[in-house]
Amino acid sequence: MSQxxxxxxxxxxxxxxxxxHESEAMRRLRRENLAGLHGRVLEVGAGTGTNFEFYPxxxxxxxxxxxxxxxxxxxxxxAAAARIPVxxxxxxxxxxxxxxxxxxxxxxxxxxxxxxPDGVLRQLKSVLKPGGELRYFExxxxxxxxxxxxxxxxxxxxxxxxxNCHTHRDTERAISGAGFVIATARxxxxxxxWVPLPVHEVALGRATKN
Ligand SMILES: C[S@@+](CC[C@H](N)C(=O)[O-])C[C@H]1O[C@@H](n2cnc3c(N)ncnc32)[C@H](O)[C@@H]1O
Numbered sequence: 001m002s003q004x005x006x007x008x009x010x011x012x013x014x015x016x017x018x019x020x021h022e023s024e025a026m027r028r029l030r031r032e033n034l035a036g037l038h039g040r041v042l043e044v045g046a047g048t049g050t051n052f053e054f055y056p057x058x059x060x061x062x063x064x065x066x067x068x069x070x071x072x073x074x075x076x077x078x079a080a081a082a083r084i085p086v087x088x089x090x091x092x093x094x095x096x097x098x099x100x101x102x103x104x105x106x107x108x109x110x111x112x113x114x115x116x117p118d119g120v121l122r123q124l125k126s127v128l129k130p131g132g133e134l135r136y137f138e139x140x141x142x143x144x145x146x147x148x149x150x151x152x153x154x155x156x157x158x159x160x161x162x163x164n165c166h167t168h169r170d171t172e173r174a175i176s177g178a179g180f181v182i183a184t185a186r187x188x189x190x191x192x193x194w195v196p197l198p199v200h201e202v203a204l205g206r207a208t209k210n
Pocket of ligand 1: 015068071093108113114
């Protein structure tokens with residue numbers, strides 16, 4: 001049975017520090033990922049709630065899941081300051097309570113961290129209304145030398161220190177495999193190509209449940 005909450009003290013501290021010092025480029029990507037959303041939205045793995053300020057006014061409610069016991073209170077604080085109503089639920093997506101269907105689901109930097117991305121994507125499709133959309137902003141698997149670095153990182157220390165993040169996931173293939181139709185998609189490098197980090201390129205897109 002899946003756990004409802006998790007406690008990764010190192011990751012929680014690291015992510016709190018990182019998300020408090022985001023670049024303008026990162027903020028632009030977050031805004032782009034949420035632009036045009038409307039109605040009731042589910043956000044999976046909200047972290048410290050960094051996305052909340054970027055939801056457009058056309059969103060009537062955000063239900064935000066965050067299982068890290070040290071991050072959920074920070075997400076709650078961000079929710080209290082948000083322009084739109086946000087309810088934070090301290091839970092993994094796998095153990096989330098049953099709710100009414102959503103107009104949209106937002107995954108930002110989280111499909112790399114769930115244990116079973118294929119299963120989670122099928123679950124997310126099931127909680128969307130027909131015609132609803134998945135907005136994603138995710139690290140992705142790359143080829144060449146960086147792909148090798150990603151494989152080594154995933155098999156060794158990266159998931160342990162980064163809250164189970166796996167850098168070499170073909171997330172867009174998993175999204176299509178779960179039955180979503182990718183309507184728009186693009187990629188962008190987060191750092192110069194020479195930076196030897198396993199996380200480098202992100203994919204942003206909109207996928208629909210037809
Ligand atoms: C890299 S952080 C990204 C946080 C946030 N989405 C953002 O864009 O800043 C990944 C987040 O996913 C959460 N997470 C990991 N596994 C999860 C799961 N099974 N269900 C829901 N959230 C999860 C973590 O607790 C963490 O807050």
